[in-house]
Amino acid sequence: MKRVEDRLKFHGNERVKRIQEVRKRNRRKRRLWVGLLVMAFLVAAIFMMDQKGLFELFFDHRVQYEGSSEYVEVLSEDGAVSRNALITLSQTLINHPYSLGQESLNLGKPEGPLGSAAFVDWVYYNLSGKALSAGSSSAGPLATKIWENSTSIMENELQPGDLGFTIIPEGSKVNAIGIYLxxxxxxxxxxxxxxxxxxxxxxxxxRIVISFNNVLKRNNRDLNGHKFSPSAPSTQFVYYRRPNVTFIE
Structure with missing residues (x-):
């Protein structure tokens, strides 16, 4: 009788061991799959952060631009403005320093920082040979002069080269201005x-950047897909105007 009990006990232990081994293998498999899923999630999250410019916001603060920063003369002889040339020229100043009230104007790449309106004037001066502000007799701020040398349009009429403003000019209030690309x-x-x-x-x-307008989204790309960093928050331009210049496609 005792021998029978010993045999049963032995077989029972072997069965328990096999069950325990199967459970261990299953636990290892589950841990492996969970690890793979977590890794895939982290890779996807980093990719999405990079695409939205959030990766630089939290982890990378270096100032970089993959596109061309080389100034190439595109000045037209008749004062007409090519929209394609405008996009190319304006993007060469991505990450160029900004400074309030800086209104220097020159042909070629500016050495010092530019103000908001001065950047717009610089772009058009290097495209047409004439600053937008020069078309106004106003004694107000530079942005006001540019406003007066442009005509109102609707948002759905925007084309590259048109302008965006944050407020209607009033006295000496600071009016941010940008160029639609x-x-x-x-x-x-x-x-x-x-x-x-x-x-x-x-x-x-x-600094000079390209921003999405009126959306809660950061941008870190130019129109050619070249990346710049750090990424830029959005703008809030709500008034749109077309400069009084001749455009060519």
Whole structure:
């Protein structure tokens, strides 16, 4: 009788051991799959953060631009403005420093920082040979002069080269201004010289960036897909105007 009990006990232990081994293997498989899923989630999250410019916001504060920063003369002889040339020229100043009230104007790449309206004037001066502000007799701020040398349009009429303003000119109030370039990912974007909200390492007052307009989304690409960093928050341009210049496609 005792021998029978010993045999039963032995077989029972073997069965328990096999069950325990199967459970261990299953636990290892579950841990492996969970690890793979977590890794896939982290990779996808980092990819999405990078595409939306959030990766630089949290982890990378270096000032970089993959596109061309080389100035190429595109000055027209008849004062007409090519929209394609405007996009190319304006993007060469991505990450160029901003400074409030800086209104220097020259042909070629500016050496010092530019203000919001001064950047717009610089672009058109280097395209047509004439600053937009020169078309106004107003004694007001530079942005007001540019406003007066342009005509009102609706948002759905925007074309590359048109302008965006944050407020209607009033006295000496600061009016941010940008140039419409087109769409990225189906959303409208403006290139503009932005203040401290757009600051970066070594550029505490701000810089020139391309921003989505009136959407809660950061941007870190130009119209050619070239990346710049750090990414830029959105703008709030609500008044749109077309400069009084002749455009060519």
């Amino acid at each position: 087109g769409e990225i990912e189906g959303d409208k974007v403006f290139i503009h010289a932005g203040g401290v909200q757009y600051k970066a390492e070594g550029l505490p007052e701000g």
